[in-house]
Amino acid sequence: MRTRLLGALLGIATAVLPGVAFAGGGPSANVDSVQVSPGHVSFVLTTANLTGTPATKTVRVVAGRTALAARMTQVGRSTATTAPPRAVVIVLDTSGSMAGSGIAAARQAALTYLASLPADVQAGLVTFSDKPQLAVGPTTNRALVRNALARVRATGNTALYDAVRTAVATLYAARLGPSAQRRLVVLSDGVDTSSKANLLAVTRALATSRVPADVVAFRYGNGDASAAQQIASAAGGRTLAAQSSGQLTAAFAAVARNFTARAKVDVTVPDALAGRRVTLLVKVGSVSTAVPVTLAAIKPPPAPGQVPAVPVRQPVTSWQLLALLAGVFLIVVLAVVLLRWQGSREDTARRLVQQVGRYGPRRDEHQPTAEEGAAARTAVGLVEQVLRSTGAEQGLALRLDLADVKRKPAEWALLVFCGGTALAVALLLLGVDRLLCLPIGLVAGWMAQRIFLSVRIGRRRAAFGEQLPDVLQLIVGSLRSGFSFAQAVDAVVRDGTQPAAGEFSRALAETRIGVPLEDGLNHVADRMQCEDLRWVVMATRIQREVGGNLAEVLTNTVDTMRERAQTRRHVRALSAEGRLSGYIIVGLPIVLGGWLTFSKPQYMSPLFTTPLGVMMVAAGVGLIIVGGFWIRALIKVEA
Structure with missing residues (x-):
């Protein structure tokens, strides 16, 4: 009863005082x-x-x-970009009740509203009938909104509440920032008939997002106007009534004053x-x-004849320099200890897993692998053709094999290319020149994979050299038990200690195609760059030609290798102080220069902005490089 009475009063008000606003907003x-x-x-x-x-x-x-x-x-428009952005979304009723002159008047009023908006205000359009539809997102391109208005047609029911929620979501999807000025202009000629959302949810969304909605009630008669008033008052908007096309244009002109230039x-x-x-x-x-x-303070001008005071840089005291050196030293020591501890933990865990795995069930070598998609196969095939045409496939395959990377060359190259492309995209997002992003990304990706493979190859060769005395000891035991040299090598392969087992298995595989075992072992020595294994192969060949006890020869060789390893570790311990000093001496000017550049750029700027400073920086870099090589030559001892 209360709703019908309010609607009747509204109809009388619009008939007697057409164009009067129900609720207003002041200047x-x-x-x-x-x-x-x-x-x-x-x-x-x-x-x-x-x-x-x-x-x-x-x-x-x-x-x-x-x-x-x-x-x-x-x-x-360009000057106003320093201020918070502004945006408005026009929510236009295109239900069947707007057909004919109604939709034409609404289109003309919206076009007039767009023309009166300042150039920096972003405008969008949401139409609604049976359901809302985003026609144009917030943009300063008025032509897009005008073209969308020219295509609207009136048909269907009225989903007013859903349209308002869609418009609010559109404003926040534009990511204008927390300080942006957002607003809605809603044109409707009747109550909601087909929305999934209710009026309470819409008003809460407007109040929570603080988006004012100005509602233009077009040709409202005895209908329920309370919904329009609640939508407008939820966040400080206003309601305006219009019964004709002229009043509709006037209402839109009044709403447009929310965005003055x-x-x-x-x-x-x-x-x-x-x-x-x-x-x-x-x-x-x-x-x-x-x-x-x-307000900013004004510095008084210097008196006539007075020289402007130059700020005096406080000298670095001795205790401050000692504290800085001690901090750098502790950071370097901590980094070295953490890296060594992490490596020892990984090596211990790997050895424990291998030892336990010897006594457990054999792993199924035919595990199911993920099925490749057609796009992946096509990409790998194209990369494989490029590698073959350039002759780089064989070299890359050799490096992957030495590094024990279970990837095909084409797959590895494709992964490196994808990583380089991802880095290029990241650089583009950070603001780097678009012409430099892709070359920098690809070069950085190639260098990263090169360093990664080199590090893995070096570690694998070092592990092989450390395992070689134990492997030879196992061969000696097999020979003394009555096994032949080939059977002793086969026992090493069956022992399964990697990477020695894998490399010796290559030598056995070559013997099956007619290659002498000594030649196969020599190939392993070349792959692993192991001088000790070359001496073992030479001793084996001499024993085969002149005769003798091979087990005794290998025993003497193992003893010599272990003594050399002990001497090498002893020399490395004695040279640790020199190596650490070299790291600190080389790293100290780099760290100190970087810290001063970021903390006091005005103090370091002459080094990069004057010719003399650039020459000094170049000379310093050259001296650091020469000093690094000099220290390396001093502490390097051949064992």
């Missing part, structure tokens, strides 16, 4: 993008619901009781207020706003 002003400099303050002034533009009004700026000289100029205000600050924190009262037309500002 307002806002200040943002404040910039302070000695003797000057500038800011961007934004007004709403003010007749005319701010630049056509007289602005007054008062700080306490002191009136300040101010000059206001209208800003364009911005103006830049330049204020001259007297010397008496310099350095003080004041509240600027800005008055334009009938509205005013206040903003607290800390």
Whole structure:
């Protein structure tokens, strides 16, 4: 009963006083993008619901009781980008009740509204009938919105609530920032009939997001206008009534005054207020706003004949330098200890897994693998053709085999290319020149995979050299038990200690195609760059030609190798101090120079902005490189 009475009163009001707003919003002003400099303050002034533009009004700026000289100029789209962005979404009713003259009047009013918006305001369009539809997202390109308005057709029911929720989501999907000014303009000619959302959910969404909605009630009769009023009042909007196309255009013109053109205000600050924190009262037309500002201090000019004071840099005291050196030393030591501890943990865990695996069930070598897609097979095939045509496939396959990487050359090259492309995209997002992103990414990816494979190859060769004395000891035991040399090598392969077992299995595989075992072992020595294994092969060949006890020869060889290893470790321990000193001496100028560059750029800038400074930097880099090689030559001992 209450709803019907309200609708009847609304119908009487619109008939007697057409074009009267149900709820209004008064003029307002806002200040943002404040910039302070000695003797000057500038800011961007934004007004709403003010007749005319701010630049056509007289602005007054008062700080306490002191009136300040101010000059206001209208800003364009490029200048206004320093202020928070502004956006509006037009929510247009295209239900069947708008057919004919109604949709034509709504289209014309919306076009007039777009023409009156300032150029920096982003406008979007959401239409709704049976369900809402996003026609154009918020954009400053007015042609897109005009073309979308030309294509609207009236048909179906009215999903007003769903359309309002879609418009709010569209504003926040545009990612305008937390300080952006967002608003909705809703045109509807009747109550909701087909929305999935209810009125309470819509008003809560508007209140939570703080998006005001101005509702234009077009040709409302005895219908329920309470929903329009609740939508408008949820976040500070207003409701306007229109019964004809002229009133509809006038209503849209009134709503358009929410976005008046911005103006830049330049204020001259007297010397008496310099350095003080004041509240600027800005008055334009009938509205005013206040903003607290800390004014910049003005440095007095030097007296005649007085030399401007140059700030004296405090010298670094001895204890500060000692503290810096101690910090760098502790960081280097901690990094070395952590890396060594992590490597020892990984090696211990790997050895334990291998030892336990010898006594457990054999792993199924025919495990199911993931099925490759057609796109992956095509990409791998293309990369494989490129590698074969350039002759790089064989070399890459050899490096992957030495590094024990279970990937085909084409697959590895494709992974490196994808990683380089991902790095190029990251550099592009960080603002690097688009012409340099892809070359930098591909070169960095190639260098990273090169270093990765080199490190793995070096570790695998070092592990082989450490395992070789134990492997030879096993061969000696097999020979003394009555096995032949080939059977003893087969026992090493069956022992399964990697990488020695895998490499010796290659030698056995070559013997099956007619290659002598000594030649196969020599090939393994070449692959692993193991000089000790070459001596073992040479001793084996001499024993085969002149005769003798091979087990005794290998026993002497093992003893010699272990003594050499012990001597090598002893020398490495004695040279540890020199190596650590080399790391600190080489790294200290780099770390200290980087720290000074970031902490005191004005102190280091002459090194990069003057010819003499650039020459000094180049000479310093050259001396660091020479010193690094010199220290390496001093501490390098052949064992």
